Amino acid sequence: MIISEPSSEPISEKLSSLRSLMKREHIGAFIFPSTDPHHGEYVPDHWKGREWISGFDGSAGTAVVTMHSAALWTDSRYFLAAAEELRGTDYILMKQKVSGTPTIEKWLSEQLTGGESTEVAVDGMVCSYAESEKLKNNLRVYGLTLRTNIDALAEIWTDRPQLPDDKVVMQPLKYAGEDAVSKLARVRRETLLRHADALLVSALDSIAWILNLRGSDVHCNPVFVSYLLIEQDSATLFVDKRKLTTDVKAYLSGLHVGTDDYDNIKKAVSHYSGYNILLDPSETAFSLCKLVKAGRMVSAASPVPAMKAIKNSTEIAGFRNVMIKDGVAMVKFLRWLLPAVRHGGQTEMSVSDKLLSLRAEQPLFKDISFDTIAGYEEHGAIVHYEATETTDAPLRPEGLLLLDSGAQYLDGTTDITRTIALGPVTEEQKLIYTLVLKSHIQLELAKFPDGASGTQIDAIAREPLWKNGYNFLHGTGHGVGSYLNVHEGPHQIRMEYMPAPLHAGMTVTDEPGLYLAGKFGVRTENTLLITEFKNTEYGKFLQMEPLTLCPIDMTPVIKSMLTTDEKAWIDSYHALVFEKLAPHLDGDDYAWLEKATKPF
Secondary structure: OOOOOOOOOOHHHHHHHHHHHHHHHOOOEEEEOOOOOOOOOOOOHHHOHHHHHHOOOOOOOEEEEEOOOEEEEEOHHHHHHHHHHHOOOOEEEEEOOOOOOOOHHHHHHHHOOOOOOOEEEEOOOOOEHHHHHHHHHHHHHOOOEEEOOOOHHHHHOOOOOOOOOOOOEEOOHHHHOOOHHHHHHHHHHHHHHOOOOEEEEOOHHHHHHHHOEEOOOEOOEOOOOOEEEEEOOOEEEEOOHHHOOHHHHHHHHHOOEEEEOHHHHHHHHHOOOOOOEEEOOOOOEHHHHOOOOOOOEEEOOOOHHHHHHEOOHHHHHHHHHHHHHHHHHHHHHHHHHHHHHHHOOOEHHHHHHHHHHHHHOOOOEEEEOOOOEEEEHHHHHOOOOOOOOOOOOEOOOOOEEEEEEOEEEOOEEOOEEEEEEOOOOOHHHHHHHHHHHHHHHHHHOOEEEOOOEHHHHHHHHHHHHHOOOOOOOOOOEEEOOOOOOOOEEEEEEOOOOOOOEOOOOEEEEEOOEEEEOOOEEEEOEEEEEEEEEEEEOOEEEEEEEEOOOOOOOOOOOOHHHOOHHHHHHHHHHHHHHHHHHHHHOOHHHHHHHHHHOOOO
16 A cells, blocks of 8 residues: 655645635635545545645544635544644634534635635535535525635645555455345346436445455555446446456456446546436535536435445354454453553553554454554543554553554454553542443443434433533444444434434444543443344334443442443343353453453
8 A cells, every 4th residue: 555654844835835826716715625536534645635734634624724814623523633733833723513613604704805705615526516515505605606626736735645556355255245246236226216227336335345345545444446337237447457456357347347447437427328327415526426417417315325234144243253353352452451551661552552463363354443542541532532652641550541443354343442440540530431331331222113313312322421411522323334444324323413224234333432621531332233122013123232242341330320220231241241252262361351241
């Protein structure tokens, strides 16, 4: 994989170059979203334009630059990190969902009042059709217009990384559970039901899933940069052909999937001559949508994410296998951790490296599924903290370590958070830890109708926190891919309205947390499988089954705060953890697990 070196050019010089371009093009402001032409959460270095222009490296955020000012909007996960990374630059931090924070459009209306151009630009290839239309309409309210035909980075980012050129590999059927012929047939049927005879797939994880192919173009996500055009009698993969081995070419030929150069996607869309073509407005670039001939575009949600979200029996078996492997690695790590901290010399980065080495020993291990979050004490309050050489905190035998990590195995993907007491903790830490655990358990105990949305059950998890005046602003849960992206939709569990229905066979995380800035943070996370609970005259009901297998630290728990049902869940969960992991452990690791999972 091609890895870019951090640019040494100061932010002020980058802004100066951008403003020269804006002046030449008569643009009043330029917007840099976090996305790429495929609109995934994580992007190749080539498209990390928002990071390059602002210096903020979080996965979510939008930078906006005018001729005389600059601002960056991001969510609560990154408030503390963004404030630090933007220090010393022209950027103002805008905290999303915080009272008093203006929208981008409102802020621009206040900035572009001194005779500047009222034209606001965004690269139409990295802004989806849905977002561009929304932005255009919101700008119009303030008398501003949107321009989408300029890629400023192509001119001013002189040391821009090239697109990755790693090879594409096949995902064996014994792990995928359904061949690509069957998947293509299902996608074609669903496309016809949406009154289209073709579907353009832009989302990289959808392409990888449909074709049972994997890559390494995006950090921690086994996908490859491409587009897939699926017609009723043919399909074309638009990809850098240097990435295709002889075996992959033969495999695609057997599927009747042709190949074309990646850059030819614009020509293919503009020349499409079929009845009409389905493009998902939230996944497809605005510029591509505008190339479709008038009357030929069907704007509707792609059927693929909902299909991919329901795991088949082979994928579910794979999840169960990887959770045993990951659980073994976690137990070995946790057994090692406290003595190592007491001995001294451990830091946030060193324990992350230790956990990685233990996971790498497991069969079919491929990579981590996201950058490990190891936040000690006050760093645990930074929701998406990642230690650096500068911030790497030494661990002491006291307080809390928040450890959020995961791995990619050929047969599945893991995502787990444990908050660990490294020694004595305060009464405040015990209270917060116990409330978060109660919230976690309440969601795992939930029963709900088939087809309920994640928003409808989100309050179940938050209720123990709300009763005590606490809340968290990130989502409570997200889908997890099968050796694919660790964040997978369309379903989520969160306060904001997410209409995607929940069904049996979906994976979802359960990860409530509380964060006390400058003090500590607590989060407890399992990956779950949604299963059938019962059928009654009122319909089908669902429940959650824990897939993650790892003891929960009980030393910071105020046990008197737990209900009988919550205590019973802990005992049942720990019994399951012991049953599944004990046969794979021996010696001190076995003894540690036995003690860590003992009942109340």
